[in-house]
Amino acid sequence: MAKLYNNEMKEAFLRHLEKTHNEETAKVYMYSLKRAKEMEEFLNKDLSTFTEKQILEVIMAGDHASETAARSVLTHLRSYINWAIVNGLTSSNINMADRITTDHLKTAIGHNKKFHITEKDLIELENNLVNAQDKVVVRLIFEGVFGKQFAEIRNLKKDDIDTTNNSILLTDLKNEQRNLKVSSTCIKVIKDALDQENYEYNNGKSTTSVKDAPLLDNGFVIRQKLAGRNREGSNEPIPSFHIYRIFDVLKTVTNNPYLDPNKVRQSGQLYCGYKHLMDGGTLDNDFYDKLSDRFNISKRQNFHKLKNEVNEESINSLYSIKENHPS
Template identity: 30%
Template sequence: MSNKVYEDILYNEDKKNKFLSQYNKQTQTIYRQSFIQSRLEEERLEKDLGEFNLSEIEELMYAFNPLTIAASKARASVIRTYIDWYISNGYMEKAQTNINPMSTIDAETWYEKFVNKEEVLYYSEEQIRAAVDNAVNYQDKAIIQLLFEGAAGKWLSELRNLKEEDIDWDNSILTLYDSDEGIRNEETKRLFFASDKLMSILEKAIAEKEYQKKNGTTEARNPVSDLLENGYVLKPARTRNEYEERIEQHVIYRRLSVLAELYDMPYLRAKNITRSGMLWMAKQILDRDGVLEKPQYIEIADKFNISFVTIGKTTMRSWVPLKQFINIESLNRIYG
């Protein structure tokens, strides 16, 4: 179901729109996507999603094809919320009970069983290395390698804020800054140890003056764009808006999207590259220590600057959520 393009049509559209009207536009967009995809099941069963029984809900959940437990829970939450609303508004016509069939579901295993574990969201070190090596622009190589080694920040600010002056060439150390409303935040400053490969890429990215469109494969009349020398490592293409101080987040996303399509790597996205780097680091740590436990997860969290959490009087990296995707099973799927 997830690979098909659907018309933006809802089953019982008046009811669905009335339900959606309670929410802001962002939430409406998220919920509407689930309703667009539920339409085929509703048409097949000839009844509204609000009247689905548990077995019918489970069939729909499998059809959603979630790739993570979080995605599975999000889809289930939409269904549960809609059915509650449907019942409370007196629409239950065909069902034999006014009790939400999802009201008793709380086991993690229920959500987990719908997750497509055959689809691999993350890439091996070899695949990422190939993606970097096959990029013709050092600007693009730098984006992928920075993310893979652990630089990111809010709105990718650690990448976007990086200047040549932040690079200690002798010791292979970068000084990274996150952002607060587009301004380099001194309180977020951290030292980041870079690989020799990343240092070499950054040097060439800084020297790069032109950007080859579509990784050098475009047939456009102007296949190359001049890069704007803005004092940052990552540079936007030169346009009329030459006042632009640093590259915009959406430009990074667009560059990755082009490479993802050319490489046939649909999950070559910023978050997934970062998590692929975490998994590679986890593999190296597992080979070194033989275990993946709290100290090892905290080591990964430190490198990738995972946020802190305070529990009682103790403040530490929020390492527990990493276990959801960094585990022996996921490492075996990627690295065998």
């Protein structure tokens, strides 16, 4: 079983489900609890202590195609929180998931569909970001770089960049590696990120006396700021929560509070589908195989999910392919 945040407590809940229901039910609930893991790690607290807004953000991050799917996850999260309350494992006796209404779920689904970005949106976003350190994260994710806990992004070093062949060597959390062909734009943004010496706070609009901070020169593409208590830095990759902090900047610049790493990743997948259709291709199994390889998606676990998310209807809603599709 994959490790969850506060794993011992989560496993106790899943064992309870196996006894009161069955093993398959426990597996379904486990997948919903996995959705909360990244935010639990970022906030450094268990799901049972989440606010109403934080629970809703977990549901929204799943990018559900329907209200029914979102409601199912809400039911699972609510059950876990109830179990924690009944067993005295959380400081509150109020289940904040009970406050999430049907209207909340409808809003969440609407935002998920609305806030994918096109390549044109991406370029506009890059043009509005003053720090290459921010630009490179969103560009890498859009083109297929990700990994568990963003390991492929965090581990990327100067020596991994092949500028001659527009290729980058990616290393995941288990130190497994793969090569990925990227665009010339991506290579340029990577170079700019490597060349950046100082990070400008608040996208160059800081209202405090401290406007910027030097960046550690340690060979990584995404680097730590030498500020506050961290004035020496380290030769380790940046922590995963650093990526979420960058997205806080992106949300402000785009005035889109729902933009997150998964949305950008899915946007990149939709763009690949759009390009393939514009080249006269069809969304067949060969296309999905190549898309899975590019975005390093498990064909065994997530292949059908990918097919459901990247289809002509979803691509058309973003790119109007009906107007542009070659006859």
